[in-house]
Amino acid sequence: MSTPALQLTGIGKSFGDVLALRGVDLSVQPGTVHCILGENGAGKSTLCNVVYGGLRPDTGTMTLAGRRYAPGSPAAAMADGVAMVHQHFSLIGTMTVAENLLLTGRGLRLRRAELRTRLDRLADDYHLRIDPDALVSAMPIGARQKVEIVKALLTDPALILLDEPTGVLDPGEIDALIETCQALAAAGKAVVLVTHKLGEVARVADAATVLRGGEVAGGGRMSELTIPQLTTAMVGRPVSELGPVLAAGVGAESDGGAMPERRATGPVVLGLRGVRATRADGSVALSGVGLDVRAGEIVGIAGVEGNGQSELVAVLSGATRPESGTVTLGDADITSASPAQRTRLGLGVVPEDRHREAMVAELSLSENLFLGRLHRFRRMGLLDRRRMDAAAGDLIEQFSVRTPGPGTSMGSLSGGNQQKVVLARELSTENLQCLVAAQPTRGLDIGAVEFVLNQLRGCASAGNGVLVVSSEIPELLALCDRIFVSYRGALLGPVDTAAATAGQRIGELMTGTAA
Numbered sequence: 481m482s483t484p485a486l487q488l489t490g491i492g493k494s495f496g497d498v499l500a501l502r503g504v505d506l507s508v509q510p511g512t513v514h515c516i517l518g519e520n521g522a523g524k525s526t527l528c529n530v531v532y533g534g535l536r537p538d539t540g541t542m543t544l545a546g547r548r549y550a551p552g553s554p555a556a557a558m559a560d561g562v563a564m565v566h567q568h569f570s571l572i573g574t575m576t577v578a579e580n581l582l583l584t585g586r587g588l589r590l591r592r593a594e595l596r597t598r599l600d601r602l603a604d605d606y607h608l609r610i611d612p613d614a615l616v617s618a619m620p621i622g623a624r625q626k627v628e629i630v631k632a633l634l635t636d637p638a639l640i641l642l643d644e645p646t647g648v649l650d651p652g653e654i655d656a657l658i659e660t661c662q663a664l665a666a667a668g669k670a671v672v673l674v675t676h677k678l679g680e681v682a683r684v685a686d687a688a689t690v691l692r693g694g695e696v697a698g699g700g701r702m703s704e705l706t707i708p709q710l711t712t713a714m715v716g717r718p719v720s721e722l723g724p725v726l727a728a729g730v731g732a733e734s735d736g737g738a739m740p741e742r743r744a745t746g747p748v749v750l751g752l753r754g755v756r757a758t759r760a761d762g763s764v765a766l767s768g769v770g771l772d773v774r775a776g777e778i779v780g781i782a783g784v785e786g787n788g789q790s791e792l793v794a795v796l797s798g799a800t801r802p803e804s805g806t807v808t809l810g811d812a813d814i815t816s817a818s819p820a821q822r823t824r825l826g827l828g829v830v831p832e833d834r835h836r837e838a839m840v841a842e843l844s845l846s847e848n849l850f851l852g853r854l855h856r857f858r859r860m861g862l863l864d865r866r867r868m869d870a871a872a873g874d875l876i877e878q879f880s881v882r883t884p885g886p887g888t889s890m891g892s893l894s895g896g897n898q899q900k901v902v903l904a905r906e907l908s909t910e911n912l913q914c915l916v917a918a919q920p921t922r923g924l925d926i927g928a929v930e931f932v933l934n935q936l937r938g939c940a941s942a943g944n945g946v947l948v949v950s951s952e953i954p955e956l957l958a959l960c961d962r963i964f965v966s967y968r969g970a971l972l973g974p975v976d977t978a979a980a981t982a983g984q985r986i987g988e989l990m991t992g993t994a995a
């Protein structure tokens with residue numbers, strides 16, 4: 481075996497009382513893709529940030545290509561040949577791709593013409609073609625992700641860390657990213673890929689390491705490992721106990737039982753009639769959409785990113801006012817209602833961009849759980865924090881949020897745990913009639929995905945309507961009574977989810993190749 485591109489020995493890192501990493505040993509070979517797996521809060525991002533110089537480890541040592549390595553900052557890590565693509569995007573939306581890259585490349589003294597040559601080379605070598613003149617805010621999420629990767633590669637790193645890059649991508653974009661990772665490894669670079677998706681691990685990893693509670697819980701070369709072994713190390717229980725959707729995802733049998741059967745017999749709780757909306761650039765986002773969601777049913781919306789799904793959720797949440805058409809919740813016309821009024825009327829919304837739209841990083845977990853509902857805990861004008869924290873404690877336990885307690889700041893939770901908090905809040909909306917959930921399982925570990933799917937089923941079984949917008953077709957098929965496909969601002973379908981060909985039919989509608 482050659483000298484490892486990266487070697488970690490006994491790395492430990494705490495945040496106050498939270499031991500995020502304990503005694504982590506890791507060896508990444510050059511020319512390989514090394515996947516890091518683990519439940520939400522297992523320490524994956526912390527590990528990447530330690531290697532990238534954003535965090536200093538409390539214990540342990542690192543070597544890079546055999547040389548002692550202790551970066552004091554990301555700039556120092558970059559100078560040593562390490563690059564990182566973070567979970568959250570860092571591009572400036574009001575600037576073009578080239579402007580963003582030149583800003584990053586300042587330290588490299590890149591000139592505009594030289595940048596174009598470099599971009600052409602990266603496009604050829606790593607399947608990363610991007611339009612330098614495109615305005616970032618107008619680009620779909622998958623294209624922005626590519627720009628983030630290009631930005632990281634401009635320094636020609638020997639080691640590149642990708643922290644959950646595929647969470648926001650659709651299947652076609654994931655295929656492209658996998659090709660990029662393989663091309664990077666073929667060029668001799670070491671790629672560290674954090675992911676929750678075991679299908680990707682099976683396709684792309686040469687080696688894998690599982691973190692659990694900040695410790696290495698398993699891993700090795702993929703030629704000597706199976707996906708069910710990795711899953712067991714990750715969740716700490718046998719794969720046979722996973723539910724059917726997830727077991728299928730890891731290629732295992734399950735005794736998790738059949739899907740519950742439900743009938744859509746209730747009244748319409750959420751209704752859209754002739755809803756039209758346009759984007760900032762004047763293009764049509766929703767072209768007269770009509771949809772009914774009934775009490776007790778789960779309706780799914782699939783679609784390739786950029787076909788109107790995000791705008792549909794924005795219209796439902798009250799973030800965007802439609803140009804024409806109506807939206808009703810139960811008997812109430814909520815077309816012009818504010819987000820807060822919608823919450824009071826019983827609409828729960830889990831937006832796609834939770835980080836920006838659904839949480840306040842500086843506030844505590846408790847405050848985030850009861851945002852807009854603090855009146856419940858007021859007594860004679862004063863906030864009864866003890867009662868609020870106790871109620872938060874119940875939700876934290878119910879949703880297995882990994883945190884020291886309800887007073888912890890929301891921003892210090894791991895990405896997946898932040899998401900669980902938003903779900904917990906919206907599912908516990910008072911007088912809930914309908915829940916709208918955009919990409920509800922994005923960024924969650926497989927145990928948490930199973931939990932969320934069961935919560936959504938439970939929400940419908942309790943007599944609420946549920947509308948799920950997701951790019952995860954197997955999850956939609958396992959969950960929904962009816963599925964529509966969002967295509968160029970219209971809803972196509974519904975697709976009969978009981979039909980054996982449902983998945984194929986959805987794929988055809990998504991890509992516009994349906995007869």
Ligand SMILES: Nc1ncnc2c1ncn2[C@@H]1O[C@H](COP(=O)(O)OP(=O)(O)OP(=O)(O)O)[C@@H](O)[C@H]1O
Nearest residue numbers: 495500520521522523524525526892893894895896
């Ligand atoms: N800046 C911080 N301050 C306090 N605690 C932190 C901070 N960053 C991370 N943590 C804690 O360290 C632990 C590990 O978090 P980390 O983000 O590394 O997990 P992760 O495996 O990347 O999770 P996810 O899959 O949800 O993104 C968590 O308990 C998290 O709350």
